[in-house]
Amino acid sequence: MHAIDDIDYGTPRKVSDTMVTLQVDGSAVTVPAGSSILYAAQAAGRRIPKLCATDSLEAFGSCRLCLVEIQGRRGYPASCTTPVEEGMRVRTQTPRLADLRRGIMELYISDHPLDCLTCPANGHCELQDMAGAVGLREVRYGYDGANHLEVPKDESNPYFTFDPSKCIVCSRCVRACAEVQGTFALTIDGRGFASKVSPGQRESFMDSECVSCGACVQACPTATLMENSVYQMGQPDRAVVTTCAYCGVGCSFKAEVKGDQVVRMVPNKDGHANHGHSCVKGRFAFGYTTHPDRILKPMLRKSIDEPWKEVSWNDAIGYVAGEFKRIQAGHGSDSIGAITSSRCTNEETFLVQKLVRAAFGNNNVDTCARVCHSPTGYGLKTTLGTSAGTQAFDSVEKAGVIVVIGASPTDGHPVFASRMKRRLREGAKLIVVDPRAIDLVRTPPGIEAACHLQLQPGTNVALINSLAHVVVTEGLANEAFALERCEPADYQKWKAFVSQQTYAPEQVEQVTGVPAAQIRQAARLYATGGNAAIYYGLGVTEHSQGSTMVIGMANLAMVTGNLGREGVGVNPLRGQNNVQGACDMGSFPHELSGYRHISDAGVRGLFEKEWNVTLNPEPGLRIPNMFDAALDGSFKAIYIQGEDFAQSDPNTQHVESALRAMECVVVQDLFLNETAKFAHVFLPGSTFLEKDGTFTNAERRIQRVRKVMPPMAGLADWEITMAIANAMGYSMHYDHPSEIMDEIARLTPTLRGVSFEKLDRLGSIQWPCNDNAPEGTPTMHVGQFVRGKGKFTMTEYVATEERTSRKYPLILTTGRILSQYNVGAQTRRTGNVAWHQEDVLEIHAHDAEQRGIADDAKVSVASRAGNVVLTARISDRIQPGVVYTTFHHPVSGTNVITTDNSDWATNCPEYKVTAVEVSPVARHSEWQRQHRDFTARQQALLKERETIEA
């Protein structure tokens, strides 16, 4: 069912340069050519009854309720499928039409239960509305004829129920699955009166190809497909527009609420990133926000072996401030630091880095982007001049060639993946660069990558150089673009560099394992297939040469002229909701907001004046440096807002030692996560539903987060940070996050024009937004690059030090899956566990056979850093020699085995390449057993906590 406050125009809005004026019931209406009569009528405020039409789907013409009369035409054309014509005269309401519509409704209701009062859609049901609209008063057929009233419900999906007895066979679900989501998991089974909606081969939703995106539920006009939460709670009464807090797509949602309870999340049709679509996480997996595991009182303990003690907010904040000051007094002002979170709002992130720089008096602030997209920042800034993706998501609709490198959009960025799939089905060509056969390599129906360059993990740079080699040596370069838009000397040097024989595909084949012919084919396609757009993920950045690879992709885009307009570009797919924003806000130790180096006295001056402090001009410690410094004894306390690096960061045992070495670990989070088990202070954080603010998605789009309910623990995250600052003696005062954004805008040229007021007005803004671009900038680098001339930069391939050996002959690479999110702290506390109860190790049949490993067997995965035990899954998605797993479950300890290697420029960890050996075992690894015991102990300490009265 669509959102409670949406207007449904019946058919999609069409874009055309030609406008058409027609008469609808005597009123003139002007709409774009190609619009349907139904659209025109709805736009004119005329309500034509309809059931199969909805504006998220192309017209279908099946319900026949929207029939109209057109002067000069015979019969009663359906207004949804009839395009407008100039001068057309349409009547939408006549006695004759009323008779026909009533007759059709009579047919519908003759095969529909009469249980409106107990139906979950009661009060928000299109069938009910239409019966009312057409004035249905009786069903003369009676109710004793053939019907579908006895067809049983399918309750297999954790989030919604399929009740076929209520189905009117409008096919909106089937079409939504195809047109909106692009999965085609639904069909109509049979034909005629026996037609019924069927997931897969007449099976349950869970057994079918359904990915539970919920598009069908949203499309359903009745209670046939209905959220279980509506079954349980009834209809919501108001809607709050907000932004999803899962991935970097940044879907806009209407949180539909009853009191302060969220009944359901409905993707916002006006959302500029998602256009009314969502995935299983954003739409359904919000139950964690009220999960009983949430900790709602601040807690303290002197040592991690003691039970927790609940304290008041005042005491907790006072304790933190006291400890931080004590430690700084004893060990120097550089001995403490903080981590901002890509999960939190821009405003909260900004405050944490302000806390560090202004109140701590150092630059020891970093963000979790360190471990995901820091190379993006470095690489794109070096070559193009700014640390962000170049395009809007909409741009993909203009792409002729789509290159996906080291990403699996259908898992990580499903809503954007649906857009991408639609474009691919329209005929765009696809190049996939990935060691693993991600879904997109071959997705039914009809998507097949033109090239899948299945390279050895760790050889990205060799491959990208080879693609450039082919472009340059085969004369496919866009010389005019390169010479005009880029630094010519650097271009010439770079050309000579990539032209070296070392990077000829025939040589690179030896390194990457990708056949030379495929490299050449891909390069030619990229260079000559029209607009070519690169989308990439952590398979690019999380390498020892992550930054180099980002530079390499920018080089390739520059040399082919694929920058500065729609349909092209170099686009990071950001993992977390606010990775872009956290980076923009100055979360890195070397940068202030807007990517300005801390050493720049002019920039510092602005902040010093606004903040009334003197800032340290030297960069601070990055996350891995903090761990090293902690072990070294020079870093003693940390304030961690919403991150769980004990699970997410590499080489877990190293991280754990560092945490144990600190004197005051302050964790601000929702749950007692892995890191919090090592904490001395726990400050209960707030979810995205509990506060106001903004997130910035992967396309630089700033969108509002709006408070749906008050913070369950009493304070929003920004209020906690503010309290710590004040307690430490640095005065901060904001009444509302909008004031923080105002300060950000004052201090940041690229965000100068951003305010909550403008966001409310425009819906969203893509930065840069300032006097030059008052409504934002969808496409970057139009006309010229942000840095002026583009800078070609040489990218020598240097093999990682992580090599296979006789002892560790396989390469482990990691990623994630659709239903789970990152460390899983949220998704594991939702119905999403139905899809993914544990992390499994994907292994090729050949490697499994050699090691005597059966499908579903327990296997040890051992690296130079450690070993864990996982369940093996034999898979042909990976090639022999490579194994793959996810890191959503703490017990898996995937990061126990990942190493300390990192990107040369940013220290982003090399998660994607770990040499391992896999062998069958019977029980969990030593680390896992210790972890289990430690977790049990920490849970007990939590349980034993001294509580205070509410």
Next chain:
Amino acid sequence: MNTLYIPQDSGALSLGAEGVARAVQSEARKRGEELRLVRTGSRGLYWLEPLLEVATPSGRVAYGPVSASDVPSLFEAGVLRGGSHALCLGPIEELPYLKQQERMTLARVGITDPTSLEDYAAHGGFRGLRNALGLSGEQIIKEVMDSGLRGRGGAAFPTGIKWKTADATPSPQKYIVCNADEGDSGTFSDRMIMEGDPFVLIEGMVIAGLAIGATQGYIYLRSEYPHAYRVLNLAIEKAQSAGYLGGDVLGSGKSFHLEVRRGAGSYICGEETALLESLEGKRGVIRYRPPLPAVSGLFGQPTIINNVITLASVPLIFDRGAAFYKNYGTGRSRGTLPFQLAGNVKRGGLVEKAFGLTLSELLYDFGGGSFTGRPIRAVQIGGPLGAYLPEALFDTPLDYEALSGVQAMLGHGGIVAFDDTVDMASMARFAMEFCALESCGKCTPCRIGSTRGVEVIDKILRNRNRKGNLHLLRDLCDIMVSGSLCGLGGLIPNPVLSALKHFPKDFGIEETEELH
């Protein structure tokens, strides 16, 4: 050497033609007689099938209906020289049933060997194509327009306009699709062409391809016609080898490829948009229009989709000229139509005539009245979606306009006769049942309405609130007519309402009863 002709048409085969052919061969061997046995299509005189013809100096002499057991006596009587026998019908061309016809589209059916290119050429085949090859696409389309040819599948849409629309839509790939999903009960002329003269269809499709620059054609054939499938494939193979199809049609440098695809048991796939869906490998559900298939048809490309008879009429137009063709017929119904006489008639078969003869001429002059000898009570014209007409209307001339004047339609030219034992209420019920069975399920009036239609008629027949239910039935028919997405739901009320109108007694309605 003597030449004998026995049809391989599936109608003839259904009556034992294969056995007759075998008996003839074995009898000839036994008697040491040399003969050439040609397997032809059917003349369409089905009450005489299996029909055996022998070439004599004075033309072909026919015997029929022949059974295998008659063969020895036929030989005894000198069948090879046209000897007299109880089954001898004399010179075939002199039979009034044939003589009174105007065989144009089906001129060769029953005469030639369907898969012999030589035979086809010897009987005027490929002359139209050769002429068309000398014309531009525009000229070809103009010729078709000038001929007045209208679609013979039922909708009677002017063929030239359809071609022109497809021609005017630019696209690198266009298609010609032949609708050979002849599903109407009482029709078999498409089958007779495909089994009896497949080259004429192929030729027509090539000309259509030349007209709009389409290089690929498909014949969508219903799966119930396995013999036609075999013959068409054989004919395509031969046409291909001889250069009438393929990459370089008769050295013109133009290409046209042709493939037969079978349906899978779905009446609705005779509707052109459902047919296209089916041809694309999908569920055969109706597409809404616009866009027209001529603009966006098969795989979204401009597509001409015409019925078998329509396309098979094209070569003649290019052989003899548009004026020649247009000369036949009446009003806006130009040319000839192969009428098909079926059901309860004495002499069922194919009657190709110019538009304009009356129903009673067909039923009695050609058909000889009912098979059972009882009075003909009702006739359904135009297949399962056509109206039932009572005897009072048998003088209606058979053309598109005259029939629509009596709320009937000519459709594909099928005529099914019923004698006075028919129960017209059960025929009305059957119409709804058929619609329910064949509904694609997309639009509501057809999907639910057809099932409710059966139920309402049942209630009427069981005399449950008859008056109310009669009213409801009319309302339902009204909604189906005005609201359905395609002709199945939109036309199925024709048989229902015409039965109700002309045969109210069968519904238990007394003549004095108020109907509305």
Next chain:
Amino acid sequence: MPIESGEAIARIAKALKHKPGALLPILQEIQEQLGHIPSEAVPIVASELNLTRAEVHGVVSFYHDFRSEPPGRHVIRICQAESCQAMGSAVLTAFAKTHLGIDFHETTADAAFSLEPVYCLGNCACSPAMAVGKEVYGRMTPQRFQEVLQEVAGKSE
């Protein structure tokens, strides 16, 4: 489903998948060779054509011809359409059902015959008509029905 059937299905799909709109020809060939389209065929065909199982299932379930269970050795289809009704197909049908002891869409216990309705065989001038396999029979009577059955049963032995 036996492994050989799976292999045969994959072979058929591979051989025909290059055709535009290949799904129907593939399904027809599978039914031709296996007598029916087992549900296990759906994922195989879907995977070869890069379609979803739902799409293939939707198509299989749409067409009357496709059957998911194996038929008897001979499939008898008796025309139920108007022309044959006018010539007594109801009597013929009733006789056939009694004679075979089965209803439409059923198969005799000895798996010899399946009985199906059909709506027009294009043999309307020789009504009532029926088909056994691909062979059509016209002017059917109960008497002739028995003869035809004997004939085909004899042929198959």
Next chain:
Amino acid sequence: MDVQRLVKMANDIASFFEAEPDTSKGARGAADHLKNFWDPRMRRQLLSYLDEQGGAGLKSIVLEALRQHRLEIAGQQPPDR
């Protein structure tokens, strides 16, 4: 901090700038990188490693960077950009 980790990190940086044929430019790049991204205590530790242990294990380009741009890296002089 573990100086061997710093050595490895510095060498990783060096590997990138080794692509530059003009080694002085390469050293400049490496030096800038250290200056821009490393906390001063790490930079100072690396310099003392150079002074006290001769910088064993450091790639030549790092050594050149440390020697040529010592004051900047030590944080005693602003970079000459």
